[in-house]
Amino acid sequence: MKRTKKERQRLLTETIEDNPFVTDEQLASQFGVSVQTIRLDRMELSIPELRERIKDVAAQNYENEVKSLPLDEVIGEIIDIELDQRALSIFDVKDEHVFQRNGIARGHHLFAQANSLAVAVINDELALTVKSNVVFVKPVKAGDRVITKAIVRNRNSEKNRTYIDVVSTVNNETVFKGEFEMYRTKGSGDNNEVSN
Template sequence: MRRRVSTERSGEERRQELLRLVRENPLLTDEELGRALGVSVPTVRLDRLRLGVPPQPERARQLAGVALGDLRSLSEADVVGDLVEVERGRRARSLLRTSPRLAFLNRNLIRGHHLFGQANSLAVAVVDADEVVTASARVRFLRPVYVGAVVEAEAKVRQVRRGPREKWWVDVESRVGSEPVLRGSFLLAVLDRARGTDTGAGVDPKTRG
């Protein structure tokens, strides 16, 4: 009897720890939760069911619904990946779930322009303005990404220059798990609606591999 009580307490403590982890980071997968808790993925799924915690894709969609309400500089259709957090003028996060359609033909390697598109659209999303274009970009691809990986990108505003030729400098890092796969620095220019032109910057991004 004592062993059964002890096991139940251990299970209850584990479930409370699972709740804490999910509250801190709703994007954790069952595999990541299993590693953090030292249990198998089926155990994590059973614990989630008992606690009423939805699976990671559903949690991401819930976050995305909130984040999309904060978009200003582009539409939902323009975002590459799933937007999960936007704090306009400061930071933003998105997830890109990779599939064979994003890979090179007959290979499991994800094409770089999809990773660039995720980072670029996230950099635009964080800008607190109505119309924004990419003036330039410096990007480093740090390691290959393969089909099935979930790429999490985070954008942070580094500098803003206000005025009639307003510009934003945004840094983006993309990761698979804890491993960085891309780092980029983007210069975004805010369009001048009154003149119907941009603020003096080009539109096409320049990449550096």
């Protein structure tokens, strides 16, 4: 009899969150209680059963994947996109993205979000970053919601290049900006013929 029911349920929630693939039986033996107790706990906490949990994880993944192209490879969640024009993504900064010491987000996460978005906005099979200049304007903290906007500025069809401006904000304040020069295979663009 370790601790109170409350404490067990707290740990239970944590454990399952941490690893949704765990069965009631495993949980029972882990906490030294009966399977029924675990079931009761799950009910009280309205945590679904193993299969449902797994299905949720899978479905989540699948949704994103099904949504056309390489959206699943994006850091942050794309919430709006007009191919070859603009795109918007959200990225919630969590504890794991920041330096422990000062709670400031590591630069490469912001870069990753911006870079991903630059790749995603390009309407092409292959888009690679060639160059980028970025500025980390203001520190981002855990808990911040970073909204990143990518705008296609320019296309050079001869050199297969696309130039993209990216700005990230938190509460309407710019925290990061960058210019990305992207390489693309084709000049395919259904609705426009930008060349410059």
